[in-house]
Amino acid sequence: MAKRKQAPAETAKRTEPVKLSSKDKKTLSSLVVMADRVVEAAHKAKPPAIDIPSRSLSNVRFNKAQKIIEMGGGKNKRELFNLSQAKSYMQTMLVGSGCKRLIDEGKTTSIRGLYYLLKHTIEGTKEETFNDQAECDPVIEDVEVALDALREELHLYAQTKGAMVGPIEITDSGDEIDCSRMGSGGYAIPSIVEPERIQFRKHAAKFVLHVEKDTVWQRFNEDKFWKKHHCILTHGGGQPPRGVRRLLNRLHYELKLPVYCLLDNDPWGYYIYSVIKQGSINLAFESRRMAIPEAKYVGLRSKDYERCGLSSSVKIRLNDTDKKRAKQIASYPWFEHKKEWQKEIQQMISNDFKLEVESLISKDISYVTEVYVPQRLQDRDFLD
Amino acid sequence: MAKRKQAPAETAKRTEPVKLSSKDKKTLSSLVVMADRVVEAAHKAKPPAIDIPSRSLSNVRFNKAQKIIEMGGGKNKRELFNLSQAKSYMQTMLVGSGCKRLIDEGKTTSIRGLYYLLKHTIEGTKEETFNDQAECDPVIEDVEVALDALREELHLYAQTKGAMVGPIEITDSGDEIDCSRMGSGGYAIPSIVEPERIQFRKHAAKFVLHVEKDTVWQRFNEDKFWKKHHCILTHGGGQPPRGVRRLLNRLHYELKLPVYCLLDNDPWGYYIYSVIKQGSINLAFESRRMAIPEAKYVGLRSKDYERCGLSSSVKIRLNDTDKKRAKQIASYPWFEHKKEWQKEIQQMISNDFKLEVESLISKDISYVTEVYVPQRLQDRDFLD
Numbered sequence: 001m002a003k004r005k006q007a008p009a010e011t012a013k014r015t016e017p018v019k020l021s022s023k024d025k026k027t028l029s030s031l032v033v034m035a036d037r038v039v040e041a042a043h044k045a046k047p048p049a050i051d052i053p054s055r056s057l058s059n060v061r062f063n064k065a066q067k068i069i070e071m072g073g074g075k076n077k078r079e080l081f082n083l084s085q086a087k088s089y090m091q092t093m094l095v096g097s098g099c100k101r102l103i104d105e106g107k108t109t110s111i112r113g114l115y116y117l118l119k120h121t122i123e124g125t126k127e128e129t130f131n132d133q134a135e136c137d138p139v140i141e142d143v144e145v146a147l148d149a150l151r152e153e154l155h156l157y158a159q160t161k162g163a164m165v166g167p168i169e170i171t172d173s174g175d176e177i178d179c180s181r182m183g184s185g186g187y188a189i190p191s192i193v194e195p196e197r198i199q200f201r202k203h204a205a206k207f208v209l210h211v212e213k214d215t216v217w218q219r220f221n222e223d224k225f226w227k228k229h230h231c232i233l234t235h236g237g238g239q240p241p242r243g244v245r246r247l248l249n250r251l252h253y254e255l256k257l258p259v260y261c262l263l264d265n266d267p268w269g270y271y272i273y274s275v276i277k278q279g280s281i282n283l284a285f286e287s288r289r290m291a292i293p294e295a296k297y298v299g300l301r302s303k304d305y306e307r308c309g310l311s312s313s314v315k316i317r318l319n320d321t322d323k324k325r326a327k328q329i330a331s332y333p334w335f336e337h338k339k340e341w342q343k344e345i346q347q348m349i350s351n352d353f354k355l356e357v358e359s360l361i362s363k364d365i366s367y368v369t370e371v372y373v374p375q376r377l378q379d380r381d382f383l384d
Numbered sequence: 385m386a387k388r389k390q391a392p393a394e395t396a397k398r399t400e401p402v403k404l405s406s407k408d409k410k411t412l413s414s415l416v417v418m419a420d421r422v423v424e425a426a427h428k429a430k431p432p433a434i435d436i437p438s439r440s441l442s443n444v445r446f447n448k449a450q451k452i453i454e455m456g457g458g459k460n461k462r463e464l465f466n467l468s469q470a471k472s473y474m475q476t477m478l479v480g481s482g483c484k485r486l487i488d489e490g491k492t493t494s495i496r497g498l499y500y501l502l503k504h505t506i507e508g509t510k511e512e513t514f515n516d517q518a519e520c521d522p523v524i525e526d527v528e529v530a531l532d533a534l535r536e537e538l539h540l541y542a543q544t545k546g547a548m549v550g551p552i553e554i555t556d557s558g559d560e561i562d563c564s565r566m567g568s569g570g571y572a573i574p575s576i577v578e579p580e581r582i583q584f585r586k587h588a589a590k591f592v593l594h595v596e597k598d599t600v601w602q603r604f605n606e607d608k609f610w611k612k613h614h615c616i617l618t619h620g621g622g623q624p625p626r627g628v629r630r631l632l633n634r635l636h637y638e639l640k641l642p643v644y645c646l647l648d649n650d651p652w653g654y655y656i657y658s659v660i661k662q663g664s665i666n667l668a669f670e671s672r673r674m675a676i677p678e679a680k681y682v683g684l685r686s687k688d689y690e691r692c693g694l695s696s697s698v699k700i701r702l703n704d705t706d707k708k709r710a711k712q713i714a715s716y717p718w719f720e721h722k723k724e725w726q727k728e729i730q731q732m733i734s735n736d737f738k739l740e741v742e743s744l745i746s747k748d749i750s751y752v753t754e755v756y757v758p759q760r761l762q763d764r765d766f767l768d
Contacts (some may be wrong), residue, residue, distance in 0.1 A: 116744075237736040
């Protein structure tokens with residue numbers, strides 16, 4: 001179908017067979033099924049097509065029993081013999097074949113890497129398989145959801161963001177790592193944290209404290225908060241990437257550790273909490289392996305300006321986007337019926353200002369690690 | 385001078401004296417000298433003032449002998465009794481006092497943290513010490529340059545970005561870390577990497593390979609490039625932050641390791657190389673401890689499209705900013721007389737496209753680690 005140069009001789013030498021994990025075998029068989037359907041259709045002289053679960057907002061719903069955001073049953077048919085769908089059908093198959101190649105070779109790559117791996121001019125035309133990355137990314141999500149496979153299972157990784165430190169020993173790709181001896185930098189949480197790659201060996205943690213930002217995390221690490229309070233300390237560099245969310249999920253479910261989130265008193269902080277707890281709307285199909293419905297919010301509260309006696313200098317005025325976002329978040333089905341959250345968000349709006357965790361430094365350099373968080377935890381004073 | 389609440393009783397308990405390193409003592413004494421000058425001026429009934437070395441482009445020059453960007457001798461006087469300078473004079477002293485407090489307490493914080501630590505309403509007025517972060521940041525740089533102290537020596541850290549892996553054992557804040565056993569995430573390079581915090585214990589590396597992006601770094605780590613080639617593998621998440629630059633500088637000078645940089649064939653990649661090699665214009669006062677004049681460029685070259693037989697699909701058209709930046713970079717005094725670099729940049733402009741390192745995946749998933757970089761190194765085919 002496409003004109004591609006052969007891999008150069010130097011790299012064609014790989015002969016050792018790649019060992020596939022049981023998860024790889026499962027993903028591979030889903031990919032093969034996807035491909036077989038094309039052949040089947042051809043044999044039956046039927047037009048090849050694939051069903052892609054719809055990722056639109058209308059196909060997302062809140063599962064009240066499980067307290068996670070889920071995808072509904074809506075699907076879109078994508079057909080080869082349909083002028084408006086032929087290209088995206090081809091792209092879907094191409095992404096499938098690229099992921100199969102990665103799994104076959106026992107390698108992983110970034111979504112940028114996959115894009116370049118698959119991008120080429122279609123033979124006999126001037127048409128590119130993908131014009132740009134933005135055209136490739138949604139197709140990757142389509143394949144994930146169609147196969148019910150995490151991106152990581154398709155051997156694709158995201159940018160690394162986030163770190164972990166604390167009394168836990170893990171194995172990462174065969175290396176034994178003691179997260180209590182990681183110096184000031186901590187263990188960089190990789191994008192792929194599935195049990196095939198990362199195993200928990202032993203730990204002495206009572207809970208996980210997840211903080212929003214790297215800079216706040218450094219304060220906690222420097223003050224050895226995790227040592228004093230026997231906890232695992234993580235951050236996600238803002239909105240936590242999948243690797244961090246998945247790791248928090250595994251720490252919670254496999255090690256039975258409660259997860260507390262220290263986030264800013266602003267719509268962005270609320271949203272991060274919402275994503276950690278219920279899953280994200282955009283990646284609703286991954287909630288089951290990502291969301292932590294029992295996570296608690298120990299972040300800054302709208303009442304903290306008064307309660308902690310903060311100076312007016314630390315207030316940051318809400319802008320129009322903040323107000324709009326705050327109202328949106330208040331109307332999420334999973335916040336809608338929570339009195340405490342409604343009160344929290346309403347107060348922020350009537351305060352007309354937001355507060356960052358960093359602002360607590362105006363009380364004392366280590367106020368956040370020595371007073372604020374210990375008190376919240378001791379009083380079990382958090383939002384659910 | 386200002387109305388500030390006392391630190392709450394719970395946090396005032398710190399009684400253990402903080403051990404100051406010899407570097408801390410040096411920084412502290414510079415800060416005290418700065419403060420003493422105010423008192424001296426008062427005693428002599430002279431208007432207090434401080435000289436701030438000028439950080440404007442006109443005060444930056446290329447030291448041809450040492451091959452680094454340096455600051456010239458230009459200074460600006462900042463006076464208290466000058467209406468247009470009074471505020472920035474006060475801010476300068478305030479930053480100085482904040483840094484003294486951090487050193488006294490043996491703590492570090494982010495520039496965001498320092499901003500909040502110092503921000504308050506000046507007593508009897510409605511004036512804020514700083515209106516926003518953007519007002520505080522240049523004053524921090526002023527203090528750095530006035531005291532000839534690295535930001536890190538003032539106990540300020542930047543966001544963590546960048547990772548390291550390879551046959552080297554280090555001590556970080558007392559923890560012994562073997563960078564050859566760091567799993568897939570690697571050792572997260574912290575912002576403060578001064579010898580007081582990080583010591584090199586032993587290593588078996590022959591060189592350092594610094595790659596631009598985390599996602600490319602993952603490819604090299606997954607392929608265990610550093611094991612095969614006995615090197616230390618680092619990345620800086622794009623433009624490397626100070627911590628990464630300083631660590632590369634230390635690896636180069638203390639361990640006598642050559643540093644090779646794998647960057648994109650675009651003005652941004654050239655610029656990153658320029659900063660690693662000669663220092664940055666904005667932080668010229670830090671070049672002596674950051675720059676690596678012997679660093680080599682093994683990044684993508686304008687001739688690679690032909691040489692590697694890449695498909696036209698991987699070309700990325702230059703935009704106007706790219707062209708403008710390319711010409712600027714070509715006229716830098718440290719590139720101006722280098723024929724190879726002039727040829728390189730000219731060819732990119734006449735190609736009218738740029739190439740990312742990731743595009744090599746179109747040859748083969750591991751082409752970059754198994755063919756491209758090994759060949760460049762073997763042929764000593766790099767730009768200087």
